[in-house]
Amino acid sequence: MHDEPAQGTLAVHAGEARQKAGDAIADAIFCTSTYTFENSQAILEFLDGKNPREEYGRYGNPNERVVERKLAALDGGEAALVFASGMAAIVTLLMAKLNAGDEIVFFDECYHRSREFCVKHLSRFGVTTRQVKTGNYEALASAITPATKMLVSESPTNPHLSVVDLERFVAVGRSAKVETLIDATLATPYNLRPLRAGVDYVLHSATKYLGGHNDLLAGVVVGSEEKLAPVRQLRGILGTITAPHVAYLLQRGLKTFALRMEQHNRNGLALAQFLAGHPKVTKVYYPGVPAHPYFHLAKETMRGFGGLLTFEIRGDAQTAMRVVDAVKIPRIGPSLGGVESLIEQPLLMSYWNYTPEQRAAIGIADTLIRVSAGIEDTDDLLADFRQALEHA
Numbered sequence: 001m002h003d004e005p006a007q008g009t010l011a012v013h014a015g016e017a018r019q020k021a022g023d024a025i026a027d028a029i030f031c032t033s034t035y036t037f038e039n040s041q042a043i044l045e046f047l048d049g050k051n052p053r054e055e056y057g058r059y060g061n062p063n064e065r066v067v068e069r070k071l072a073a074l075d076g077g078e079a080a081l082v083f084a085s086g087m088a089a090i091v092t093l094l095m096a097k098l099n100a101g102d103e104i105v106f107f108d109e110c111y112h113r114s115r116e117f118c119v120k121h122l123s124r125f126g127v128t129t130r131q132v133k134t135g136n137y138e139a140l141a142s143a144i145t146p147a148t149k150m151l152v153s154e155s156p157t158n159p160h161l162s163v164v165d166l167e168r169f170v171a172v173g174r175s176a177k178v179e180t181l182i183d184a185t186l187a188t189p190y191n192l193r194p195l196r197a198g199v200d201y202v203l204h205s206a207t208k209y210l211g212g213h214n215d216l217l218a219g220v221v222v223g224s225e226e227k228l229a230p231v232r233q234l235r236g237i238l239g240t241i242t243a244p245h246v247a248y249l250l251q252r253g254l255k256t257f258a259l260r261m262e263q264h265n266r267n268g269l270a271l272a273q274f275l276a277g278h279p280k281v282t283k284v285y286y287p288g289v290p291a292h293p294y295f296h297l298a299k300e301t302m303r304g305f306g307g308l309l310t311f312e313i314r315g316d317a318q319t320a321m322r323v324v325d326a327v328k329i330p331r332i333g334p335s336l337g338g339v340e341s342l343i344e345q346p347l348l349m350s351y352w353n354y355t356p357e358q359r360a361a362i363g364i365a366d367t368l369i370r371v372s373a374g375i376e377d378t379d380d381l382l383a384d385f386r387q388a389l390e391h392a
């Protein structure tokens with residue numbers, strides 16, 4: 001692929017004009033809700049499609065268009081649509097694509113709010129949701145009926161970091177003429193390019209690694225222009241768009257995307273390897289360690305394994321709380337993919353309302369700890385976890 005610039009170059013330059021407003025090197029932020037026409041003739045030309053331009057903020061803004069071109073280039077897609085959040089992206093995409101009577105099939109380790117939207121809300125509009133065990137391609141194929149319109153998975157998944165075999169996933173969809181969607185938020189286009197495997201739509205919560213600085217919410221869907229056209233139309237009605245300031249922040253964050261991902265990958269792998277060899281750690285979920293069930297698939301299909309990892313320690317919920325409270329660099333909080341490392345205990349942060357039986361059924365141990373490795377110095381993070389585990 002020598003004809004195509006690499007991710008580091010695309011992240012800095014793709015989608016941007018060479019010469020910009022005011023001759024500035026940075027894009028101006030278009031702080032406006034509406035765009036004016038010089039005269040009635042200009043409106044007629046716009047309506048005839050002779051003069052593509054902005055009209056009203058709900059339909060698009062120049063900052064969002066720049067970042068959309070950049071994100072399409074990074075994922076190797078024809079077009080990208082940016083949204084107010086990752087969830088706004090999923091909701092708008094599914095509402096544009098599904099009709100009453102349609103069915104959708106999920107791998108069950110997908111982001112819980114995406115599944116909740118389908119199970120609790122799309123059901124009110126007559127859409128049926130089926131869920132099958134992640135990685136079971138026979139069950140996936142069996143769940144398809146003549147009414148099925150889309151297969152959805154995340155790869156890798158959270159918090160168990162299961163990796164989907166995209167070729168098999170796509171083959172199941174294609175043989176039944178059903179479209180496929182991969183939420184690649186944890187992988188990012190740096191580590192995984194699902195469109196190359198033939199996936200129809202790739203989705204990211206840009207809140208995570210793409211924005212990368214824990215300072216914005218955004219989402220993106222990448223795919224073909226034709227397939228995204230109805231999604232763009234619906235976004236213009238719903239108003240699930242990104243504001244110009246946020247789009248600019250996302251563009252700014254993306255400049256260092258490749259550099260950040262290198263360090264996230266390095267820190268994630270170093271921490272996972274350190275934890276895997278620690279006597280107080282009983283299990284590590286990270287596709288870059290050989291004990292992980294998807295190690296070989298991940299090694300074959302991913303460039304790096306990202307900054308998110310989870311692990312279980314010997315002891316009980318209190319032991320895990322002591323370790324979480326003892327780390328000095330990562331802050332305690334949800335989310336992932338930012339330059340600042342984060343740590344949390346899924347039991348408290350996401351699954352407190354579940355019964356112990358429900359947690360056991362989905363593999364959430366009381367001692368599970370989730371780490372989003374930031375871009376701090378690797379040795380400092382390792383030293384921090386070494387001292388924190390002395391409290392276990």
Ligand SMILES: *Cc1c(COP(=O)(O)O)cnc(C)c1O
Binds near residue numbers: 087154
């Ligand atoms: C965070 C996240 C989402 C939702 O994105 P928001 O930007 O928070 O709306 C969807 N999928 C995955 C895998 C996520 O991590």
